[in-house]
Amino acid sequence: MTVTSRAEGQAMAEPQEGAPHRVEIRGLSKSFRRRSGAGTIKPIDDITLSIQDGEFLVLLGPSGCGKTTLLRSIAGLERPDEGSISIDGTTVYDSGRGIFLPPNRRPISMIFQSYALWPHMTIFKNVAYPLRSRKSTRRLGHAEIAARVEQALAKVGLVGLGDQYPGQLSGGQQQRVALARALVSEAQVLLFDEPLSNVDAKVREELRAQLVEMQRELGFTAIYVTHDQAEAMELADRIAVLNSGRIEQLDPPRRVYQRPQSRYVAEFIGSANLVAGVVRSLDERAVVDTALGSFVIEDYTEHWTGDTPLGTGDSVTLMFRPEDCLVDPGPDSRSNMWDVELVRTSFTGVQQHLLVHSGDERLIVLTTNDAQYPEGAKLRLGVERHKLHLLPPVPAESGAA
Amino acid sequence: MVRVAVLIIAAALIVLLVYPIGRMVIRALFPEGGLDAGAFARVVSQPWFWPVLQDTFVVVGTSSVLALLIASVLAWLNERTDAGLGWLGTFMPLLPLLMPPIATAAGWVFLASPEVGFINGVLAYLPGNLSVNVLTIPGLIFVYTLELVPFAYIPISGALRNLDPSLEEASRVSGAGVIKTIFRVSLPAVSQAMTSAFFLLIVAGFALYSAPVVVGTNAGIDILSVRIVRLMQFTYPADLQSATVLATILLVVVLAAWLLQNVVTSRGRYAMISGRGSQVKIPLGRWRHVFRTGTIIYLLLTTLLPLLAVVIVAFQPFWTPVIDPSMFTMEHFERVLNRRNSVRALQTSVMLGLVGGAIAVAICVLINIAKRRTSFGSILGPRLARVVDGIMRLPAAFSAIVIALGFIVAFSGPPFNLNGTAAILLLCYLVNFMPQASTTVGNAMSQVGNDLTEASYMSHASERRTIGQVTVPLAIPGLLSAWALLFVLFAGEVAASTMLAGAQTPVIGFVLVEIWENGTVGPMAAFATVVTLITSSAVLLLVLLGRQRYRRR
Ligand SMILES: Nc1ncnc2c1ncn2[C@@H]1O[C@H](COP(=O)(O)OP(=O)(O)OP(=O)(O)O)[C@@H](O)[C@H]1O
Ligand SMILES: [Mg+2]
Numbered sequence: 001m002t003v004t005s006r007a008e009g010q011a012m013a014e015p016q017e018g019a020p021h022r023v024e025i026r027g028l029s030k031s032f033r034r035r036s037g038a039g040t041i042k043p044i045d046d047i048t049l050s051i052q053d054g055e056f057l058v059l060l061g062p063s064g065c066g067k068t069t070l071l072r073s074i075a076g077l078e079r080p081d082e083g084s085i086s087i088d089g090t091t092v093y094d095s096g097r098g099i100f101l102p103p104n105r106r107p108i109s110m111i112f113q114s115y116a117l118w119p120h121m122t123i124f125k126n127v128a129y130p131l132r133s134r135k136s137t138r139r140l141g142h143a144e145i146a147a148r149v150e151q152a153l154a155k156v157g158l159v160g161l162g163d164q165y166p167g168q169l170s171g172g173q174q175q176r177v178a179l180a181r182a183l184v185s186e187a188q189v190l191l192f193d194e195p196l197s198n199v200d201a202k203v204r205e206e207l208r209a210q211l212v213e214m215q216r217e218l219g220f221t222a223i224y225v226t227h228d229q230a231e232a233m234e235l236a237d238r239i240a241v242l243n244s245g246r247i248e249q250l251d252p253p254r255r256v257y258q259r260p261q262s263r264y265v266a267e268f269i270g271s272a273n274l275v276a277g278v279v280r281s282l283d284e285r286a287v288v289d290t291a292l293g294s295f296v297i298e299d300y301t302e303h304w305t306g307d308t309p310l311g312t313g314d315s316v317t318l319m320f321r322p323e324d325c326l327v328d329p330g331p332d333s334r335s336n337m338w339d340v341e342l343v344r345t346s347f348t349g350v351q352q353h354l355l356v357h358s359g360d361e362r363l364i365v366l367t368t369n370d371a372q373y374p375e376g377a378k379l380r381l382g383v384e385r386h387k388l389h390l391l392p393p394v395p396a397e398s399g400a401a
Numbered sequence: 402m403v404r405v406a407v408l409i410i411a412a413a414l415i416v417l418l419v420y421p422i423g424r425m426v427i428r429a430l431f432p433e434g435g436l437d438a439g440a441f442a443r444v445v446s447q448p449w450f451w452p453v454l455q456d457t458f459v460v461v462g463t464s465s466v467l468a469l470l471i472a473s474v475l476a477w478l479n480e481r482t483d484a485g486l487g488w489l490g491t492f493m494p495l496l497p498l499l500m501p502p503i504a505t506a507a508g509w510v511f512l513a514s515p516e517v518g519f520i521n522g523v524l525a526y527l528p529g530n531l532s533v534n535v536l537t538i539p540g541l542i543f544v545y546t547l548e549l550v551p552f553a554y555i556p557i558s559g560a561l562r563n564l565d566p567s568l569e570e571a572s573r574v575s576g577a578g579v580i581k582t583i584f585r586v587s588l589p590a591v592s593q594a595m596t597s598a599f600f601l602l603i604v605a606g607f608a609l610y611s612a613p614v615v616v617g618t619n620a621g622i623d624i625l626s627v628r629i630v631r632l633m634q635f636t637y638p639a640d641l642q643s644a645t646v647l648a649t650i651l652l653v654v655v656l657a658a659w660l661l662q663n664v665v666t667s668r669g670r671y672a673m674i675s676g677r678g679s680q681v682k683i684p685l686g687r688w689r690h691v692f693r694t695g696t697i698i699y700l701l702l703t704t705l706l707p708l709l710a711v712v713i714v715a716f717q718p719f720w721t722p723v724i725d726p727s728m729f730t731m732e733h734f735e736r737v738l739n740r741r742n743s744v745r746a747l748q749t750s751v752m753l754g755l756v757g758g759a760i761a762v763a764i765c766v767l768i769n770i771a772k773r774r775t776s777f778g779s780i781l782g783p784r785l786a787r788v789v790d791g792i793m794r795l796p797a798a799f800s801a802i803v804i805a806l807g808f809i810v811a812f813s814g815p816p817f818n819l820n821g822t823a824a825i826l827l828l829c830y831l832v833n834f835m836p837q838a839s840t841t842v843g844n845a846m847s848q849v850g851n852d853l854t855e856a857s858y859m860s861h862a863s864e865r866r867t868i869g870q871v872t873v874p875l876a877i878p879g880l881l882s883a884w885a886l887l888f889v890l891f892a893g894e895v896a897a898s899t900m901l902a903g904a905q906t907p908v909i910g911f912v913l914v915e916i917w918e919n920g921t922v923g924p925m926a927a928f929a930t931v932v933t934l935i936t937s938s939a940v941l942l943l944v945l946l947g948r949q950r951y952r953r954r
Contacts, residue, residue, distance in 0.1 A: 077855050079776050102777050103858040116856035120874050129870070130860035178856075185861060 022189055022221040023051040023074065028083035030069060043069040044080060045245030053188075056215055056222045058232040061242035062268065067225040070242070071191050074223065075110050076103030087189060104133070109182035110191040113198060115174040117166035123177050124162035127152055130185040137185070152184040153177075155214065172203035179211075183218070192224040196231065208234060229269050233257070241265050261305045263391050266319050273325075273363045275318045276393065282312055286390065290318055292358055295336045298385035306392040315393040322366040324387040327354070328380050335382035342377045356381070404780045407771040410764055411789045417832045418796055421807030422652070428810055429645035444646045449623060454650075457625040460538065460613075461606035464545035469599050471546065472553035475696060480561040481587060483682045484692040489700075492944065494551045494558075496704050498886070499937040500711075501893035502548055503913050504929035506615035508707025509535050509544050511714050511926070514619075519710055522722025536620035544612045547703050552605045553598040560594030561587070579683060593665060600662035607655050608800030610896035614914060625651055626802050630899050633809070641810070648806045652799060659798040708933065715926035733927035737916075743928055746907040749823060750892045751935065753908065757830050758887035762880055764835075765842035768793065770868060775854075777864055793839040801833045805897035821903020829901055830891050838887055845879025846872070878946045885943035889936045 030044040043066030051057050059067045072078040074085060076092065084094040087108060092101040109130070117126050127149045131137045140148075153159055156176040166174055175195055182190055196204045212235060215222055226232055232239050233253045241248045241256065241264075249261040260266035263274060277290035286300035295318060297303055304310050329335055340356040340363065347353075347370075354365040356379060365381065373379065429440060444450060479485040479493070486493070497505070512520050513535035524531045534540055613624035625647060632644040685692060714720050716729040737743050768789060771780040781789060796804065808829050813820035819828075849872050857867040873880075898910035907915075909932050916925040 075859060077776050077858065100776075102864075103855075104861045104863055108859070110856070110859040112852045112856060114850070114852050116850075116852040118853060118856070118871055118875070129857070129862070133857075133860055133862035133866055181856075181860065191859075 021050045022053045022055070022088060023049075023223070024084075024086045025049040025074070026084045028070070028073065028080050028085065030073060030078065030080040030082075042066075042245050044073060047083075047245070047247055049240065049247065049250070051221060051223065052237075054219045054221055056212075056224065056235055056237045058236035058239045059223065059225045059242060060227065060229060060232040060239050060268075062227060065242045066245045067227070067242055068193055071110075071193055071223060071225050075108060075191055076101060076106050107187055108189040108191055109185060109187040110193070111175070111178050111182050111195045113194040115166070115171070115178045115198070117174055117177055117181075119166050121165075122162060123153070123158070123164050123166065123169070124149055126166065126177060127162075127181045127184050130181060134185055148184055149180075152180040155183055155218075156180045157210075170203075171199045172207060175199060175207065179214075183220075187220070189221045189223070192222065194226055195224075197226075197228070211235065233269075239269075241268060259305065260319070260389070260391070263317055263319070266389075266391060271322055271364055272319050273322060274391075275361055277316055277318045279310060279312050279314045279316060282310065285385070286310065288316060288318055288390070291361055292338045293336075295383075295388060296385050297388045297390060300390065303386070303388060304390045306390075310390065317391040317393050319389040319391050320383045320387055322353075322364040323351075324383055325363070325365040325367070326382040326384075327365060327367050327369065327371075329382040335384050336388070337380055337382040340379050340381050342373050342375055342379055344375065345373060354379075404771060407768050407781060407789065410768065411792050414832065414835060415792050415795075417828060418792075418799070418804070421811035422799060422803060423807075424811045425645050425803070425807040426649050426652070428641075429649045440642050440646050444643050447643075449628070453623045453625055453628050456538065456622055457607070460542050460545055460622075460624065461603065461609075464542045464549055465599060465602035465606050467542070467546040468549035468602055469553050469595065471699075472550045472598070473557055473595060475550070475699070476554055476558035476561055477583070477587065478692050478696060480558050481683055482685050482689070482692070484685050484689045484696070485682070486693065486696060493700065494555050495940060495944065496700060497548065497551050498889050498893075498940050499704060500708055500933045501611075501895070501909070501913070501929065501936060502609075503611035503615060503893075503895050503910065503917075504711055504933055505548070505704075505707045506544055506612045507917065507922075507925060507929060508710040509540075510616060510619060511710035511720065511922070512706060513540065517720060517722055519713070519722050519724070522724075525722075535616060538620075538622060541612065541616050541620065541622055541624075544616050545606060545609060548609060548612055549602050549606055550703075553595075553602055556594050556598045556601065557591060560591040579685070582683070597662050597665040600658045600665065603658040604655050604662065604797070604800075607651060607658075608802065608896070610802060610899075614895070614899075615917060618918075626800070626896065629802055629806065630896065633806070633900055644806060645810065648803050652803050655800055655803070656798050711926045711929050711933070714922055715930045717923070720922050720926075733923040734931070737924040737928045738931070742907050743912050743916075746909050746912040747931070747935075749826075749906055750909040753823065753827055753830065754888035754891040757827050757891050758838075758884045760827075761831055761834065761838035761887050762842055762884050764831075765793075765838050765883075766846070766873070766876075766880065768839070769842060769846045770872075775858075775864070790839075794836045796832050796834075797836040801829075801894065801896040802900070804833050805829055805900045808897075809900060821901070821905055823906045826898065826901050826906065826908060829897050830894060833894070833897060834887060834890050837890060838883065841883035841886055842880065845876045845883055848879055849875040882943045882946040885939045885946065888939050889943070892932070892939075893936055 026048050028044050028047045029042065031040045031042040033040050043064075045066075047070065059070060061067055069078060073080045073093070074087075079100060080093060080095070082095045084096070084099075085092050087106060090101075090107075091097070091099050092106050093099060117123075118129070121129070124146075128145050131140060131145050131148060137145075137148075149162065150159070153162065156179050158173060158176050158180065161169070161173070161177075166177065169177065175198075178195070196207055199207065208231060222235075224232075224235060236253050238250060238252055239256050240250045243264050249256055249265045251259070251261075256265065257269055260269060260272070263272075266272040266274065275290045275292060277288040277295070280287045280289050280294065282300065284299070286297045286304075288295045288297065300310065304316075306316075310316070326335060329337065338358060340358040343355040343357055343362070345352055345354050351366050351368055352370065354367065354373070356363050356365060363381070430438075475493070500508075510518075512518050513533045515521065515532065515534045515536065518533065518535070521532050524533070535544065608626065610626045610630070613622070613627045614630070616622075617624050617627055629644050629647045629651065632640040632647070713724060715733055716731075717724075718728060718730050718732065772786040772789070773779060774783070779786070808825055809820070811817075812825055812828075819825040853875065854867050854871055857871045858864075862870065892909055894908075895910035895914060898908045899914050902908045902911035913925060913928060913932070916928060
């Protein structure tokens with residue numbers, strides 16, 4: 001990442017007039033027939049999604065939830081069954097009107113997990129390829145192409161490697177070349193399919209930081225697929241959590257973490273303690289009976305994520321984060337408190353994880369205090385009243401993995 | 402445009418396959434227009450008919466079983482144990498291609514003929530009255546077996562490679578020994594591949610021509626495939642009627658085995674769990690070296706020994722079991738290379754191999770591109786693609802002799818009058834080797850990963866540019882090696898060549914048989930040496946090209 005490229009990077013970031021959304025997806029569906037045996041699988045199930053200009057959107061979800069299929073449908077590498085997609089105000093797919101713009105004519109670029117550099121071309125030729133393919137830049141002179149390739153390579157910090165072949169570079173370098181190849185054609189929308197999962201941890205961190213910086217600088221719109229929640233939190237303006245082809249929640253990272261809409265999201269993003277309960281009473285605050293005792297939730301409408309208003313006698317799932325648990329808090333705090341027995345501890349340096357149980361409920365506690373508790377110790381736990389969340393009850397078998 | 406071309410090619414292929422063979426069968430069954438079993442009855446009542454049938458079945462049946470056993474053991478050692486040869490092991494199926502099959506067969510005659518064979522020459526120095534004789538039914542079975550092993554080795558080693566090693570490990574961990582593991586786990590898991598390989602061996606065994614024409618003829622053993630050619634070549638006038646009847650019988654047997662093989666293969670691949678990555682091999686301990694040495698000795702014996710015999714006979718003034726290098730002479734080479742016939746044969750075969758191989762590769766590339774399915778849509782619909790695929794593989798169900806005889810019946814007379822031309826040879830080779838061409842080209846093209854082409858689309862390149870700049874250039878090493886393989890197959894073909902080549906267009910296979918039939922072993926050995934030199938250079942090229950991969954991490 002060099003500073004010299006900042007000037008023209010900002011020029012590229014100029015938003016286009018009259019394009020409120022870069023990418024608009026409406027009612028998109030796609031199913032595959034399973035190869036063996038009967039039945040179909042629906043990796044995209046009626047998805048509607050608008051992505052702002054210059055936004056960094058992360059598609060997050062466990063393996064097989066349809067992230068790649070959705071991304072490939074936007075790219076045009078996959079033909080959806082229903083719905084519509086428009087990019088930069090141009091409809092690239094519309095099932096009703098029978099429109100399908102082939103991938104090479106969509107104003108996008110894509111970065112693959114496998115880098116997908118062409119091993120028989122030098123780095124220079126790899127990066128120059130989009131320029132030589134595209135109608136608008138095909139007739140550029142040699143010098144002009146060379147200049148643009150150099151610029152793109154400079155942006156990713158790979159000056160002077162143009163004569164090498166992809167096989168001679170490290171994984172991290174190869175992915176940078178792939179990024180340069182995607183940037184060179186100045187597409188405004190960049191698609192990423194788990195681009196960092198093949199490089200080692202250290203390089204991954206580095207590339208992630210560089211990617212954020214570059215996106216802020218160049219202002220391209222990014223749609224980024226990952227199943228790594230830490231990566232999603234770091235990169236995203238908004239995260240779309242996918243669950244078997246549907247968007248479960250679409251919010252900024254902070255909100256997804258603090259206000260998970262469902263048990264699925266709560267368990268997938270960070271770790272969560274979930275306890276089944278029944279609402280006993282509602283006024284300012286809610287009182288919920290659980291196997292651990294009664295819990296008081298302050299300002300409950302703020303902490304209830306269900307679609308319908310909560311009523312007395314309703315079943316709910318009580319959720320709180322492990323780091324919100326207090327171990328042996330003072331006697332008259334405004335916390336909910338209950339007794340547990342310690343099962344196991346593990347110390348990670350900054351924090352210690354405690355696994356505790358109370359009856360059949362097993363809970364995880366994350367604490368920064370470094371007191372040593374013997375196994376089997378009786379502890380008192382507390383959670384502040386505004387750190388509790390109420391989620392709709394979920395049938396036991398559909399809990400997230 | 403591509404679509405039209407592909408459909409025309411597929412149609413041409415099916416016409417070239419079905420029309421001649423159809424004509425041939427009709428001719429066998431309806432000689433005078435009406436259904437007439439007379440021709441059949443006449444052939445069946447010949448004194449040679451039942452002995453030919455019996456010998457053929459005994460030889461093909463026994464050698465198929467033996468080849469299956471040997472191939473299974475070799476494949477298991479190489480794929481599943483630490484006695485494997487690694488790089489050399491993958492080279493194993495290619496070894497027999499080094500020499501034209503007819504030269505290998507001749508090599509065994511030189512090695513193991515009674516009295517004059519080199520092995521007998523060595524055995525004479527040893528105590529005891531030991532001797533070997535290849536010119537017997539067991540001898541013929543031996544040569545057949547060696548030629549058949551690669552046909553079974555390829556599918557069985559493939560199945561073993563895909564076998565989930567954790568199954569074997571689980572069995573070994575639970576206390577079962579190596580032998581028990583083989584019989585309980587490895588063997589049942591690949592039984593389907595083995596059954597399928599067995600039928601493949603039957604198909605290949607009935608189609609074999611070089612071993613029986615070289616060994617069988619000298620031993621006075623009459624095999625079906627040779628008898629068919631003999632009826633056409635050495636009976637005056639050619640007994641086309643009887644030949645078509647025999648070819649129809651051959652056709653039915655081979656077709657039945659081929660269909661059975663397909664039934665077995667299509668019955669699901671339940672045993673084949675892809676064991677990606679995990680390369681756990683069964684340790685054989687002390688036996689490891691024994692087995693590895695055994696494998697190497699087997700390879701040397703089966704390839705180097707016959708080659709050596711052929712080369713020695715080529716340099717000897719007279720074939721004698723006493724090898725005396727001071728007597729070596731170039732006279733046979735001079736004689737054979739001064740014959741216009743053999744020089745022209747070399748030229749024609751090399752030309753046919755190069756041009757025909759290139760045509761076959763081009764056809765298969767075109768079809769492969771047409772079959773490819775992308776979000777753009779595909780040139781051929783899925784069903785049409787399957788039909789075209791089936792047509793490309795169909796010739797495997799007919800042996801070269803049947804195809805060649807069909808060509809004679811259909812194209813030698815008016816209005817085509819193609820008898821003895823290079824055109825009829827080229828067409829026949831193309832049809833006959835289309836399955837091999839289709840498989841190797843398919844493999845070469847599929848080595849280009851999907852995301853490499855998709856990355857090209859995402860770089861705004863059209864389909865045409867993607868094919869021209871990415872797919873084909875990346876497939877080129879594989880395509881060149883497919884070309885080399887086809888060259889070797891075309892140049893070493895014997896059965897169809899013997900029937901279709903004429904005096905004006907001699908080819909290698911035709912000349913080799915011709916010299917052999919004349920009983921002049923020296924020139925035959927010299928010519929075979931020259932041919933081996935040519936084909937093994939091509940095989941070497943094939944291996945080098947096939948190994949050349951771009952370095953990817
Ligand atoms: N071409 C295809 N044919 C049939 N099924 C497919 C195809 N592509 C994807 N699928 C199925 O669709 C589902 C979603 O796949 P997809 O690749 O979109 O998942 P993903 O969220 O990207 O998972 P991962 O994190 O493992 O990459 C999977 O169950 C997959 O098996
Ligand atoms: Mg994926």
